[in-house]
Amino acid sequence: MSTGGTVTVVLGTQWGDEGKGKLxxxxxxxxxxxxxxxxxxxAGHTIVVPVETGNGDEVVKKTFAFHLLPSGLVNPNxxxxxxxxxxxxxxxxxxxxxxxxxQGLDCSDRLFISxxxxxxxxxxQIVDGLKEVELGGLSIGTTKKGIGPAYSGKxxxxxxxxxxxxxxxxxxxKFRKLVEGRxxxxxxxxxxxxxxxxxxxxxxxxxxxxxxxxxxxIHSALKDGKRVLIEGANALMLDLDFGTYPYVxxxxxxxxxxxxxxxxxxxxxxxxxxxxxxxTTRVGGGPFPTEQLNEIGEHLQEVGREYGxxxxxxxxxxxxxxxxxxxxCLINGYDSLNLxxxxxxxxxxxxxxxVKYLVNEEELPxxxxxxxxxxxxxVVYVVLPGWKTSISSVKSFEELPENCQKYVGFIxxxxxxxxxxxxxxxxxxxxxxx
Numbered sequence: 001m002s003t004g005g006t007v008t009v010v011l012g013t014q015w016g017d018e019g020k021g022k023l024x025x026x027x028x029x030x031x032x033x034x035x036x037x038x039x040x041x042x043a044g045h046t047i048v049v050p051v052e053t054g055n056g057d058e059v060v061k062k063t064f065a066f067h068l069l070p071s072g073l074v075n076p077n078x079x080x081x082x083x084x085x086x087x088x089x090x091x092x093x094x095x096x097x098x099x100x101x102x103q104g105l106d107c108s109d110r111l112f113i114s115x116x117x118x119x120x121x122x123x124x125q126i127v128d129g130l131k132e133v134e135l136g137g138l139s140i141g142t143t144k145k146g147i148g149p150a151y152s153g154k155x156x157x158x159x160x161x162x163x164x165x166x167x168x169x170x171x172x173x174k175f176r177k178l179v180e181g182r183x184x185x186x187x188x189x190x191x192x193x194x195x196x197x198x199x200x201x202x203x204x205x206x207x208x209x210x211x212x213x214x215x216x217x218i219h220s221a222l223k224d225g226k227r228v229l230i231e232g233a234n235a236l237m238l239d240l241d242f243g244t245y246p247y248v249x250x251x252x253x254x255x256x257x258x259x260x261x262x263x264x265x266x267x268x269x270x271x272x273x274x275x276x277x278x279x280t281t282r283v284g285g286g287p288f289p290t291e292q293l294n295e296i297g298e299h300l301q302e303v304g305r306e307y308g309x310x311x312x313x314x315x316x317x318x319x320x321x322x323x324x325x326x327x328x329c330l331i332n333g334y335d336s337l338n339l340x341x342x343x344x345x346x347x348x349x350x351x352x353x354x355v356k357y358l359v360n361e362e363e364l365p366x367x368x369x370x371x372x373x374x375x376x377x378x379v380v381y382v383v384l385p386g387w388k389t390s391i392s393s394v395k396s397f398e399e400l401p402e403n404c405q406k407y408v409g410f411i412x413x414x415x416x417x418x419x420x421x422x423x424x425x426x427x428x429x430x431x432x433x434x
Contacts, residue, residue: 005032005222006270009258010338012235013274013328015244015282017308017315019340020275021045021071023421024231025428031229033221034072035081037261038251039233040120041068041092042145044308048427049074061427064103069096070231073107078229080107083214084116085251085261086233087150088162089125090203113207114214115163121175123182123191124149130186151250153178162211165204172197215263222268230258236328237282244371247286255332273420274334276325278342278407281306281315287374290318290354304344319381321354322414327367329415336420339408343424348386351407355414356380384410392425397434408434 008027012018025047028034036043045066064071068088070080082088097107124146153159158178164171179193221228232253237243239253251257259266279300280290291297300306300317307314328334345351357364357377368374387401394400400408400422408419422432 004225005228007222007228007230007264007268008271008273009230009232009255009269010273010275011232011255011258011332011334012238012253013276013332013334013337014235014280014321014324015237016235017044017281017283017306018235018275018277019338019423020232021047021066022340022423022426022428022431023273023275023338024071024229025049025074026421026431027229028072028075028078030227031072031075031078032226033079033081033218033228034070034075035083035218035228035230035262036068036070036086036233037083037230038085038253038257039249040087040145040147040150041089041096042147042249043067043233045071045231047071047074050427050429062103064100064105067096068093069100069107069111072229072231073100073105073111076106078110080111081212081214081217081262082111082113082117083218083262084114085257086114087118087120087147087154087251088113089120089146090200090207091122092145094203094206111210112212112214112217113162113210115161115211116214117162118150118154118159119161119165120146120150121160121178122146122196123179123189124153126189126191127182127186130189148250162207165200165207168201168204171200171204175200218262218264222264230262232258236332237324239331242327242331244286244374245369247284247371271335272333273336273338274328274332274417275338275340276320276411277340278320278345279304280318280321280324283308283313283315287371288316288318289323289357289374289377289379290321290352291316292318296348299348300344303347304341319352319354320411321379322411323354323357323364323367323379325411325415329417330366334417336418337411337415338421338423339411339419340423342404342408342422343390343392343430345386345407346390346392347388349388351384351386352381353384353410353414354379355382382410392430394424394432397422397432400432 047064072078073080127149128144234249234253238249297317385403387403
């Protein structure tokens with residue numbers, strides 16, 4: 001059965017932090033529903049929006065930070081939907097909602113959450129930290145938001161979902177059992193179980209108006225001809241199956257996670273857009289073949305302001321890795337790419353692009369599963385000339401310097417995917433449509 005509405009998906013192609021929020025913000029202007037399908041409040045999207053002050057033509061820029069809520073909410077006519085594949089920490093949900101409302105973003109009657117979404121509790125966050133301590137030198141570098149432990153509970157069929165909140169007696173019994181299980185595993189840690197049960201009774205009452213059967217909701221929207229925009233969290237190289245395991249998140253960040261995280265079939269998906277930084281960054285541990293622990297890495301970090309929205313952590317930086325991108329394109333089948341932060345490369349004399357991995361002088365056929373192999377790879381680079389001029393005020397592709405256009409063209413030819421949007425600055429107006 002075909003659907004009347006359209007589905008556009010925006011996914012991260014690298015290790016996250018590619019700037020997905022800005023493209024979602026732009027596309028949300030023409031969307032009726034913006035949905036999250038995976039992850040939790042470990043995601044971080046910063047959106048810079050021009051706002052009229054009321055004093056003539058004066059416009060100021062307002063920055064909104066999204067972690068759990070769909071960033072399409074910046075469009076006042078767009079409904080936000082948190083799907084069943086998302087894990088939700090309710091105190092953070094309401095803190096983020098209240099912060100947006102305080103900033104003047106009214107989300108009343110246009111934010112909904114799936115009754116099947118799994119809940120993240122404070123004890124998950126405590127356990128997240130304890131697990132990292134256990135790992136010691138092999139620490140994965142999680143955000144300690146409790147995401148991994150919540151997904152572990154989901155997979156072991158011991159987690160609690162949104163709908164469980166509304167039978168308070170049953171919820172309390174299940175919750176006590178859950179906490180006792182954590183005590184047996186990690187020892188007695190400081191936690192007020194009964195206080196939490198009472199807190200969640202209050203949170204449940206506040207949450208009730210937001211809760212929907214998200215499967216019915218999204219399919220009804222599509223049947224009614226609505227335009228649905230799906231906002232991926234994290235990115236392909238943090239996918240539980242296809243990323244640099246175990247230095248990954250705990251959910252499916254790929255196109256597959258869109259189907260399982262919202263209950264929509266693959267044939268409903270129209271356009272898939274991959275967001276790609278013009279260089280590469282990552283946070284946390286794990287091999288990073290094109291990482292530059294030198295003045296180039298420092299330049300990318302400082303000029304690109306590479307600090308996490310959620311954690312404030314400095315990101316590791318390196319050249320664009322097209323081996324990673326080829327792997328990402330194979331799995332997600334992008335229709336087009338959004339190349340972001342191209343302006344960060346403005347001052348560089350020359351720009352390198354990783355195009356092959358060699359081990360013992362033999363080219364690897366793809367991105368390796370084994371991190372011991374990945375740690376040994378020699379990256380083969382193509383060196384392209386820089387453009388040595390600012391592109392931050394450019395409004396069209398044709399206005400970009402010739403060497404800048406060649407850089408974009410090289411990426412398109414190598415990957416066989418067109419670049420549809422180019423980010424040349426942080427604001428929503430700093431996006432060139434190609």
